[in-house]
Amino acid sequence: DSGVTQTPKHLITAxxxxxxLRCSPRSGDLSVYWYQQSLDQGLQFLIQYYNGEERxxxxxxxxxxxxQFPDLHSELNLSSLELGDSALYFCASSAILVSTDTQYxxxxxxxxxx
Amino acid sequence: xxxxxxMEGPVxxxxxxxxxxxxxxxxxxxxxxxxxxxxxxxxxxxxxxxxKADDKGSNKGFEATYRKxxxxxxxxxxxxxxxDSAVYFCALISxxxxxxxxxxxxxxxxxxx
Numbered sequence: 476d477s478g479v480t481q482t483p484k485h486l487i488t489a490x491x492x493x494x495x496l497r498c499s500p501r502s503g504d505l506s507v508y509w510y511q512q513s514l515d516q517g518l519q520f521l522i523q524y525y526n527g528e529e530r531x532x533x534x535x536x537x538x539x540x541x542x543q544f545p546d547l548h549s550e551l552n553l554s555s556l557e558l559g560d561s562a563l564y565f566c567a568s569s570a571i572l573v574s575t576d577t578q579y580x581x582x583x584x585x586x587x588x589x
Numbered sequence: 590x591x592x593x594x595x596m597e598g599p600v601x602x603x604x605x606x607x608x609x610x611x612x613x614x615x616x617x618x619x620x621x622x623x624x625x626x627x628x629x630x631x632x633x634x635x636x637x638x639x640x641k642a643d644d645k646g647s648n649k650g651f652e653a654t655y656r657k658x659x660x661x662x663x664x665x666x667x668x669x670x671x672x673d674s675a676v677y678f679c680a681l682i683s684x685x686x687x688x689x690x691x692x693x694x695x696x697x698x699x700x701x702x
Contacts (some may be wrong), residue, residue: 477632492613508689518678530687565632567690574621574682575640578690580632 479581481566487587493554496584498570500547506530507549508578509559509567510540513544525572531563553586561588591616595679595693602669603701610664610696612653612679620683622646622655622662623690627676631693636664636677 478501488494500507509521510532520533524543535541538556543549553560562584567578595612602608620700621640625633642657647667651666662679679693 477634479632488632511691517694518690518692520691523687523689525687531684531689533689563632567633572685573657574685574688575638577623577635580625580634 478567479566479579479580481564481581483584484582485578485585485587488556489589490556490558492556492588493552494556496551496553496564496566496586498549498551498566498568498581500566501570501579504549504568504570506569506572506576506581507543508567509535509549509551510565510567510580513559514567514585516562520563521551521572522584530572538581543550548567556588558588560572561586591620591681591683591691593679593681593691593693594691596647596696597675597694598700599697601701604671605668608666608669608673608679610698612662612664612693614660614662614679614681614690616660616681616683618626618683620681622653623680623682624627624651624662624664625676625678625692627695629675632646633678658680667695669698669700671700671702674698 480499521535523531568574623638624636637648639646639655680690
């Protein structure tokens with residue numbers, strides 16, 4: 476158990492809909508990362524927040540957005556969903572903002588878009 | 590930009606065999622290098638890491654050495670077990686911490702008894 480929690484574990488929805496994925500980082504960690512894992516694209520970095528502020532963006536679509544709240548939990552919002560958005564979405568957290576720090580991954584949310 | 594290349598497999602070995610999974614990278618600056626493991630139905634777990642050239646990361650019998658001259662971080666284990674069956678990801682991060690991990694495509698390892 477990494478100490479990172481994600482809800483829900485599974486999500487099934489229809490094209491065009493909007494969903495919210497939630498992540499609670501390890502106690503004391505200030506940095507939260509979101510990743511997408513799909514069969515064709517592999518594991519891709521989406522976005523990073525540190526202590527409530529956006530710090531880095533990866534291959535995140537404009538239809539996707541995220542935020543980190545004062546209690547440090549984070550939410551990833553996916554809208555106008557398409558079939559190709561079906562994937563595993565991972566959240567990770569780390570303590571500080573240095574590249575040597577380890578990122579600890581949650582168990583993931585499996586999103587299925589029908 | 591950053592990129593990581595690793596053999597995808599599946600790699601099938603017998604129990605107690607020697608394991609090598611190759612990983613090479615392209616990165617700006619001086620990245621930190623990681624190996625993560627993913628067991629079926631689970632998230633990624635850090636296996637080992639190295640943060641500067643010539644560092645050796647090790648854990649649970651696995652080792653990898655940060656080779657700057659060959660831009661490589663190959664994973665090795667002297668004697669694999671059935672319980673090592675999983676997907677292994679090589680990854681790097683650079684940019685002072687304000688960045689995400691760049692992953693290879695993963696190597697599916699199958700150990701047969």
